[in-house]
Amino acid sequence: xxxxxxxxxxxxxxxxxxxxxxxxxxxxxxxxxxxxxxxxxxxxxxxxxxxxxxxxxxxxxxxxxxxxxxxxxxxxxxxxxxxxxxxxxxxxxxxxxxxxxxxxxxxxxxxxxxxxxxxxxxxxxxxxxxxxxxxxxxxxxxxxxxxxxxxxxxxxxxxxxxxxxxxxxxxxxxxxxxxxxxxxxxxxxxxxxxxxxxxxxxxxxxxxxxxxxxxxxxxxxxxxxxxxxxxxxxxxxxxxxxxxxxxxxxxxxxxxxxxxxxxxxxxxxxxxxxxxxxxxxxxxxxxxxxxxxxxxxxxxxxxxxxxxxxxxxxxxxxxxxxxxxxxxxxxxxxxxxxxxxxxxxxxxxxxxxxxxxxxxxxxxxxxxxxxxxxxxxxxxxxxxxxxxxxxxxxxxxxxxxxxxxxxxxxxxxxxxxxxxxxxxxxxxxxxxxxxxxxxxxxxxxxxxxxxxxxxxxxxxxxxxxxxxxxxxxxxxxxxxxxxxxxxxxxxxxxxxxxxxxxxxxxxxxxxxxxxxxxxxxxxxxxxxxxxxxxxxxxxxxxxxxxxxxxxxxxxxxxxxxxxxxxxxxxxxxxxxxxxxxxxxxxxxxxxxxxxxxxxxxxxxxxxxxxxxxxxxxxxxxxxxxxxxxxxxxxxxxxxxxxxxxxxxxxxxxxxxxxxxxxxxxxxxxxxxxxxxxxxxxxxxxxxxxxxxxxxxxxxxxxxxxxxxxxxxxxxxxxxxxxxxxxxxxxxxxxxxxxxxxxxxxxxxxxxxxxxxxxxxxxxxxxxxxxxxxxxxxxxxxxxxxxxxxxxxxxxxxxxxxxxxxxxxxxxxxxxxxxxxxxxxxxxxxxxxxxxxxxxxxxxxxxxxxxxxxxxxxxxxxxxxxxxxxxxxxxxxxxxxxxxxxxxxxxxxxxxxxxxxxxxxxxxxxxxxxxxxxxxxxxxxxxxxxxxxxxxxxxxxxxxxxxxxxxxxxxxxxxxxxxx
Numbered sequence: 001x002x003x004x005x006x007x008x009x010x011x012x013x014x015x016x017x018x019x020x021x022x023x024x025x026x027x028x029x030x031x032x033x034x035x036x037x038x039x040x041x042x043x044x045x046x047x048x049x050x051x052x053x054x055x056x057x058x059x060x061x062x063x064x065x066x067x068x069x070x071x072x073x074x075x076x077x078x079x080x081x082x083x084x085x086x087x088x089x090x091x092x093x094x095x096x097x098x099x100x101x102x103x104x105x106x107x108x109x110x111x112x113x114x115x116x117x118x119x120x121x122x123x124x125x126x127x128x129x130x131x132x133x134x135x136x137x138x139x140x141x142x143x144x145x146x147x148x149x150x151x152x153x154x155x156x157x158x159x160x161x162x163x164x165x166x167x168x169x170x171x172x173x174x175x176x177x178x179x180x181x182x183x184x185x186x187x188x189x190x191x192x193x194x195x196x197x198x199x200x201x202x203x204x205x206x207x208x209x210x211x212x213x214x215x216x217x218x219x220x221x222x223x224x225x226x227x228x229x230x231x232x233x234x235x236x237x238x239x240x241x242x243x244x245x246x247x248x249x250x251x252x253x254x255x256x257x258x259x260x261x262x263x264x265x266x267x268x269x270x271x272x273x274x275x276x277x278x279x280x281x282x283x284x285x286x287x288x289x290x291x292x293x294x295x296x297x298x299x300x301x302x303x304x305x306x307x308x309x310x311x312x313x314x315x316x317x318x319x320x321x322x323x324x325x326x327x328x329x330x331x332x333x334x335x336x337x338x339x340x341x342x343x344x345x346x347x348x349x350x351x352x353x354x355x356x357x358x359x360x361x362x363x364x365x366x367x368x369x370x371x372x373x374x375x376x377x378x379x380x381x382x383x384x385x386x387x388x389x390x391x392x393x394x395x396x397x398x399x400x401x402x403x404x405x406x407x408x409x410x411x412x413x414x415x416x417x418x419x420x421x422x423x424x425x426x427x428x429x430x431x432x433x434x435x436x437x438x439x440x441x442x443x444x445x446x447x448x449x450x451x452x453x454x455x456x457x458x459x460x461x462x463x464x465x466x467x468x469x470x471x472x473x474x475x476x477x478x479x480x481x482x483x484x485x486x487x488x489x490x491x492x493x494x495x496x497x498x499x500x501x502x503x504x505x506x507x508x509x510x511x512x513x514x515x516x517x518x519x520x521x522x523x524x525x526x527x528x529x530x531x532x533x534x535x536x537x538x539x540x541x542x543x544x545x546x547x548x549x550x551x552x553x554x555x556x557x558x559x560x561x562x563x564x565x566x567x568x569x570x571x572x573x574x575x576x577x578x579x580x581x582x583x584x585x586x587x588x589x590x591x592x593x594x595x596x597x598x599x600x601x602x603x604x605x606x607x608x609x610x611x612x613x614x615x616x617x618x619x620x621x622x623x624x625x626x627x628x629x630x631x632x633x634x635x636x637x638x639x640x641x642x643x644x645x646x647x648x649x650x651x652x653x654x655x656x657x658x659x660x661x662x663x664x665x666x667x668x669x670x671x672x673x674x675x676x677x678x679x680x681x682x683x684x685x686x687x688x689x690x691x692x693x694x695x696x697x698x699x700x701x702x703x704x705x706x707x708x709x710x711x712x713x714x715x716x717x718x719x720x721x722x723x724x725x726x727x728x729x730x731x732x733x734x735x736x737x738x739x740x741x742x743x744x745x746x747x748x749x750x751x752x753x754x755x756x757x758x759x760x761x762x763x764x765x766x767x768x769x770x771x772x773x774x775x776x777x778x779x780x781x782x783x784x785x786x787x788x789x790x791x792x793x794x795x796x797x798x799x800x801x802x803x804x805x806x807x808x809x810x811x812x813x814x815x816x817x818x819x820x821x822x823x824x825x826x827x828x829x830x831x832x833x834x835x836x837x838x839x840x841x842x843x844x845x846x847x848x849x850x851x852x853x854x855x856x857x858x859x860x861x862x863x864x865x866x867x868x869x870x871x872x873x874x875x876x877x878x879x880x881x882x883x884x885x886x887x888x889x890x891x892x893x894x895x896x897x898x899x900x901x902x903x904x905x906x907x908x909x910x911x912x913x914x915x916x917x918x919x920x921x922x923x924x925x926x927x928x929x930x931x932x933x934x935x936x937x938x939x940x941x942x943x944x945x946x947x948x949x950x951x952x953x954x955x956x957x958x959x960x961x962x963x
Contacts, residue, residue: 043068089148089173107128193244335419371390797825
């Protein structure tokens with residue numbers, strides 16, 4: 001039993017510690033380890049895995065940050081179960097991050113005594129954030145002394161939302177240290193050539209060794225090596241002296257226990273730089289800039305890195321600046337200036353700031369509890385005071401702005417400045433860049449606190465308007481020696497621009513400002529004068545007399561664009577005109593401006609009379625023609641009535657001595673002295689009262705067609721008058737017709753006459769016949785028309801009508817047939833003749849054969865007729881005659897035989913086809929047997945033939961075969 005217990009104990013010990021040390025060379029999770037996510041299962045994209053960024057060997061365990069919604073992602077990596085002992089109560093591992101920016105990840109070591117996979121069974125025994133280790137490997141030791149003898153599981157848990165990475169390697173168990181390194185190393189004092197670091201004793205070491213190296217680790221040049229210092233030491237005291245300004249140092253303090261046992265605690269710091277004496281400007285062309293540094297932390301910066309970086313000012317290519325991106329929460333980043341010595345005078349501080357959305361130029365708000373501060377320290381960075389801060393309430397814009405000038409006169413020693421940026425505890429949605437540029441410390445101006453007003457001295461001046469009616473003055477024009485105790489003055493005036501409306505005396509206030517908030521004023525009399533005469537520009541014009549013989553112009557009518565810098569008044573030497581002024585008139589235009597300056601020019605006003613006279617003609621005149629003549633003479637016209645605006649008038653007409661029959665217009669013309677004229681028309685009408693003389697018109701008698709000629713009458717005024725009628729002039733139909741003729745002389749006189757037309761055909765037509773042959777068609781029919789047997793019949797009056805006694809023929813009409821042709825002229829006259837129509841059949845019959853089988857009779861013969869092989873032959877004229885080339889068949893014809901079928905229609909037309917007549921013998925031969933005796937030969941055999949027992953067998957086709 002004891003051996004079994006010992007075996008189980010050894011087995012448990014083996015499985016408890018065989019997995020340590022673990023360097024993850026076989027993968028993640030290693031055998032016996034597990035990995036899983038938090039209770040909310042957020043962060044499904046990335047779990048614990050291997051990475052080649054290892055502390056030792058080739059691989060390490062690695063978990064990546066994840067950007068999640070609705071909570072925090074947790075990634076768990078859990079050891080197998082093991083039991084700590086007094087010799088294995090320290091869990092040690094190497095760890096590092098990936099980024100210098102603080103993104104808000106949390107790291108915890110948790111222990112469960114009951115389950116490897118149940119979240120609630122684990123208790124957190126150590127928790128820390130990104131500020132507690134760096135992006136290069138450092139050691140972390142977990143004390144498991146409270147769990148000695150208890151089986152446990154240890155979980156490595158990273159909690160984040162878009163945080164940093166976590167890499168661990170070389171997990172091992174070891175015995176607790178007897179000699180502990182000092183802890184809580186704190187920089188209590190630092191200068192340009194010294195530093196002091198305090199710490200707490202951790203246990204009771206015998207002695208301490210202090211080693212100081214230039215650089216960030218112990219691979220640099222060792223500057224100080226002090227051994228066996230008192231074990232009760234609680235600070236480096238005055239040992240760290242003779243250092244260089246602005247230099248990184250790595251401090252190592254070793255606890256010495258029992259002679260050779262040595263445990264070291266390390267600490268890094270940077271000595272202060274030699275103070276700079278302003279004036280000073282930092283434009284961040286090179287980041288972070290000479291003697292500038294970085295750090296992180298709340299209240300006081302630690303470390304040497306931060307999330308401040310270099311970028312183009314406001315994300316626009318051009319000048320460089322310092323920038324920090326604020327997006328997450330709980331980050332605290334410092335950008336720290338060199339030391340400045342302000343003891344040499346009084347100074348002021350200026351700088352520019354701006355905010356944009358991340359990596360673009362658009363504006364953005366700061367987060368609800370985000371803050372950026374400008375800090376100052378008077379004790380080399382131990383304590384810090386805020387000089388100015390920016391929050392959501394005074395959010396800088398995306399165009400940049402200058403911070404209000406900060407008076408540094410209260411600071412007279414060595415100081416340093418820093419920009420502290422925190423995105424608060426609230427993870428807002430804002431993702432923005434905060435920019436800082438042109439950090440400047442300059443000496444204050446001795447007149448910055450000036451309270452003495454400047455002295456304003458004015459002088460009165462005259463100014464002259466220019467050609468455009470304007471004049472401008474500057475403040476110096478009315479300044480007569482204004483001055484200030486601090487030298488420079490800024491001058492301004494209440495009015496600098498004057499126009500025509502300001503002609504005369506104007507009060508102008510001169511204000512003198514010294515730029516320090518002090519000012520004074522005086523008043524100057526500025527007299528505005530206009531001495532430029534107007535420009536007179538004339539234009540000629542035309543004016544027209546009215547119906548009353550008057551005309552008026554305005555001065556604008558002869559003004560061609562006269563102008564002045566300050567307005568004008570116009571006047572003319574004459575503006576009213578009458579009939580006696582017709583023609584060109586010289587007029588003087590005088591232009592006077594508002595200041596009494598005048599100019600003149602001459603214009604030509606042309607007076608024109610375009611009013612036409614009025615005229616009224618005498619009444620129209622109507623007279624008859626002189627007897628026997630086509631004219632009227634001695635016609636009295638009468639007198640016109642006239643009127644005009646400008647008398648006298650000239651009156652004329654174009655009257656005739658002899659007026660022709662019809663209407664004649666007489667034009668009366670009235671003309672004034674300006675050539676305006678008016679016409680009116682008087683009508684003289686001469687009436688023709690004598691009608692035309694009608695000629696004798698003969699009647700017309702014809703058989704077929706009558707073409708009626710047009711008669712002509714004679715008129716004394718119109719000459720020959722051609723007769724007109726509404727009746728036809730061509731007659732082609734038989735009958736008697738009357739044509740009514742009218743003769744109109746065009747002057748209202750019409751004469752009448754009638755003419756008789758008789759059309760009467762009494763001549764028979766001439767008939768001419770011709771004989772023809774016609775051919776029956778496939779149906780045995782043929783048709784003709786009367787024109788087929790007409791050979792040129794005609795009539796004296798043209799067209800004839802033809803008819804035949806018979807036009808259809810059949811097979812019954814084959815041969816010659818008499819047909820009568822009758823010709824009728826449509827006027828009751830007709831003639832006839834006889835034509836012979838010969839009907840001919842030339843269409844051969846249609847022969848159709850059919851194949852047949854025939855059977856020989858008992859005598860070996862058979863006979864057919866032609867109709868047996870006829871398959872339905874036809875002819876257009878009915879009856880046909882059939883004949884066959886062979887109708888008798890014997891045994892010699894057994895098999896197929898070609899037989900020609902000939903069809904004749906009796907009209908000399910025939911056709912043939914071939915039918916196959918197959919001769920078949922179906923009668924079996926008649927077998928007749930006879931009995932016989934045969935005798936065996938000496939060998940016991942005998943032979944017979946078929947013919948020996950044939951008793952006269954026969955067949956209808958002779959030869960037979962016996963067997």
